[in-house]
Amino acid sequence: MYNKLGRYVLMAIFALSALVSFYFYQYQLALISATLSAFILWSHIKQSSVLLASKHFKNSDYDRAEQVLNEVDRPDMLSKGRRGFYEFMRANIALKRDQFDVAEHHFQIASRYPLGGKNDKAYVLIHLANLALRKKDSERALAYTEKAKELATSSRAIDIITTIEKEAKKLAN
Structure with missing residues (x-):
């Protein structure tokens, strides 16, 4: 139940987390972070505010x-x-x-x-x-x-x- 800006910030945090995890060879964490970022994007499109x-x-x-x-x-x-x-x-x-x-x-x-x-x-x-x-x-x-x-x-x-x-x-x- 976030507004548009809140969802964008969360997507950026999870995407950044995925990149950092991938850089440190933590593929499972990278996959989880990327999945969460994708879920928030889907929620933004389908549910919005x-x-x-x-x-x-x-x-x-x-x-x-x-x-x-x-x-x-x-x-x-x-x-x-x-x-x-x-x-x-x-x-x-x-x-x-x-x-x-x-x-x-x-x-x-x-x-x-x-x-x-x-x-x-x-x-x-x-x-x-x-x-x-x-x-x-x-x-x-x-x-x-x-x-x-x-x-x-x-x-x-x-x-x-x-x-x-x-x-x-x-x-x-």
Whole structure:
């Protein structure tokens, strides 16, 4: 759970350790150090700082969460689980800043990846339905609520879906 700089420092330390071990004919230590350096590189590409950002996001420190998310150079290289949370956090931060088009874009991407559970995926679809209502597109809002109904498990999510459906039907008429 290090930031980008911390991972680079660790990779450099292990790579230097591998070189020094190799110089002193300690091939087993060199192999272990090189393996650890490669593991940190893999972790940097596939996991990145998403877990650290989620800690800040959970504590409602959205500026710091966004700062940590900005460290992710290539979100398309993240693992499936991390990519879903990355996009979910990006979308919610954009919602907090009233950037609705950006939020919709990130929620669309987040809906394609696995999240914590079915209920979390339902909330992504609820957000998309809400954004469609904001654009006065009742057809899309109803389509999102239908999908969200299938996934929703909590009573709160079901209540929100019902409310959005009522608003969408009013808008359609």
